[in-house]
Amino acid sequence: MNLLFSNDKRGQYPASWYAATAQTLDExxxxxxxxxxxxxxxxxxYTGLSTALHLAEAGLDVVLLDAHRVGFGAxxxxxxxxxxxxxxxxxxxxxxxxxxxxxxxxxxxxxxxxLVKGLIARHDIDxxxxxxxxxxxxxxxxxxxLHSYADHLQTHYNYDLIETLDxxxxxxxxxxxxxxxxxxxxxxxxxxxxxxxLGLARAAVAAGVRIFENSHVHHINEGDPATVQTDTGRVIAxxxxxxxxxxxxxxxxxxxxxxxxxxxxxxxxxxxxxxxxRVLARDVAVADTKFVVNYFRLSADxxxxxxxxxxxxxxxxxxxxxxxRKPMLQIYPHLADxxxxxxxxxxxxxxxxxxxxxxxxxxxxxxxxxxxxHGVGTAxxxxxxxxxxxxxxxxxxxxxARVPAPTFPGGAALRSPLLVLAMTWxxxxxxxxx
Numbered sequence: 001m002n003l004l005f006s007n008d009k010r011g012q013y014p015a016s017w018y019a020a021t022a023q024t025l026d027e028x029x030x031x032x033x034x035x036x037x038x039x040x041x042x043x044x045x046y047t048g049l050s051t052a053l054h055l056a057e058a059g060l061d062v063v064l065l066d067a068h069r070v071g072f073g074a075x076x077x078x079x080x081x082x083x084x085x086x087x088x089x090x091x092x093x094x095x096x097x098x099x100x101x102x103x104x105x106x107x108x109x110x111x112x113x114x115l116v117k118g119l120i121a122r123h124d125i126d127x128x129x130x131x132x133x134x135x136x137x138x139x140x141x142x143x144x145x146l147h148s149y150a151d152h153l154q155t156h157y158n159y160d161l162i163e164t165l166d167x168x169x170x171x172x173x174x175x176x177x178x179x180x181x182x183x184x185x186x187x188x189x190x191x192x193x194x195x196x197x198l199g200l201a202r203a204a205v206a207a208g209v210r211i212f213e214n215s216h217v218h219h220i221n222e223g224d225p226a227t228v229q230t231d232t233g234r235v236i237a238x239x240x241x242x243x244x245x246x247x248x249x250x251x252x253x254x255x256x257x258x259x260x261x262x263x264x265x266x267x268x269x270x271x272x273x274x275x276x277x278r279v280l281a282r283d284v285a286v287a288d289t290k291f292v293v294n295y296f297r298l299s300a301d302x303x304x305x306x307x308x309x310x311x312x313x314x315x316x317x318x319x320x321x322x323x324x325r326k327p328m329l330q331i332y333p334h335l336a337d338x339x340x341x342x343x344x345x346x347x348x349x350x351x352x353x354x355x356x357x358x359x360x361x362x363x364x365x366x367x368x369x370x371x372x373x374h375g376v377g378t379a380x381x382x383x384x385x386x387x388x389x390x391x392x393x394x395x396x397x398x399x400x401a402r403v404p405a406p407t408f409p410g411g412a413a414l415r416s417p418l419l420v421l422a423m424t425w426x427x428x429x430x431x432x433x434x
Contacts, residue, residue, distance in 0.1 A: 045075035048243030050383025071197030077346030112381035125199030132284030133188035143181035161187035
């Protein structure tokens with residue numbers, strides 16, 4: 001079974017609110033026959049689009065292949081949050097890598113936010129970019145940890161864009177009875193993820209990138225040059241970039257051993273009108289302290305976009321709305337009778353350390369994936385870093401590639417069952433509040 005085709009119709013975006021409100025692009029033709037390129041990029045999400053765009057702007061001939069459509073995967077389905085820092089907190093990175101390397105990783109994460117905001121401005125991408133992401137806690141311990149971390153960032157990284165929220169301030173912002181306080185990061189942001197991806201695609205085409213959709217890559221012959229094979233054609237390229245994330249499949253065993261696909265789900269309610277103020281008093285996004293995170297924000301037409309729940313197999317649940325409604329009502333019980341108009345799932349890639357896995361897979365092959373739910377900024381930046389590495393400027397790429405990336409226990413056969421056991425344990429901890 002192939003995750004590329006397990007839950008979606010070939011070449012069609014899922015029936016999400018994002019797809020319903022997207023500034024659509026005309027479909028690109030499939031690859032047919034043999035073509036030559038300086039670089040072949042596999043996967044047209046944020047990583048691949050950013051890689052292709054930056055290489056084309058540097059004058060290289062770039063071909064970008066996707067098995068479905070531009071932004072079809074996690075890039076067009078996610079919660080739209082452009083968060084600060086890496087997916088692992090800085091104190092964890094300090095313990096893992098040391099202060100100096102942790103400092104470099106913090107700066108790379110700041111560069112990622114700057115890059116996304118800059119691309120949106122430079123290419124006039126209309127994707128509802130708005131500042132502000134709140135992190136909310138369920139108990140006094142959660143809140144103390146959030147406040148302590150905000151202080152840590154200000155003290156050690158001179159990051160002063162986070163406001164601490166006591167219970168009253170938190171409820172003024174996010175009127176949920178579940179939360180006891182938190183933080184508000186005005187250096188972070190949120191956006192329409194599919195329109196952002198489509199905007200990157202428009203910029204890439206304008207820069208000269210050749211995009212081929214409905215072009216499933218099933219084999220890569222490594223070499224100099226390499227051959228990237230699809231069902232109906234092939235690309236001969238001096239460099240190959242894998243930008244597949246959770247949809248990699250069996251294209252590369254080294255990456256597959258370290259990047260695990262999981263499924264996450266989002267709903268969009270009916271428009272709430274003035275009642276949206278009882279969900280969020282300001283136009284910011286929220287992510288809470290559950291291990292399986294609840295994340296949400298209001299859409300431009302005042303719907304609640306709420307993400308929650310995960311599965312670890314090849315197929316999505318038959319009733320996604322019911323899966324997500326449960327955690328949504330734990331946060332907002334008063335929405336019990338609100339209609340859900342859209343419900344969709346997506347597949348992302350996670351790693352053991354919840355840090356992206358960047359690697360040189362060969363003399364002329366690079367890969368970046370495993371953003372672990374932190375991909376809006378990190379994936380865009382990883383694409384730029386891979387482009388720079390191909391152009392001979394590899395410092396940023398090498399910094400992220402030095403982060404330890406252990407394989408999942410048991411390899412491909414056992415990683416999913418073991419992950420289910422681990423997530424079940426953490427879900428139990430969430431329910432017990434321990």
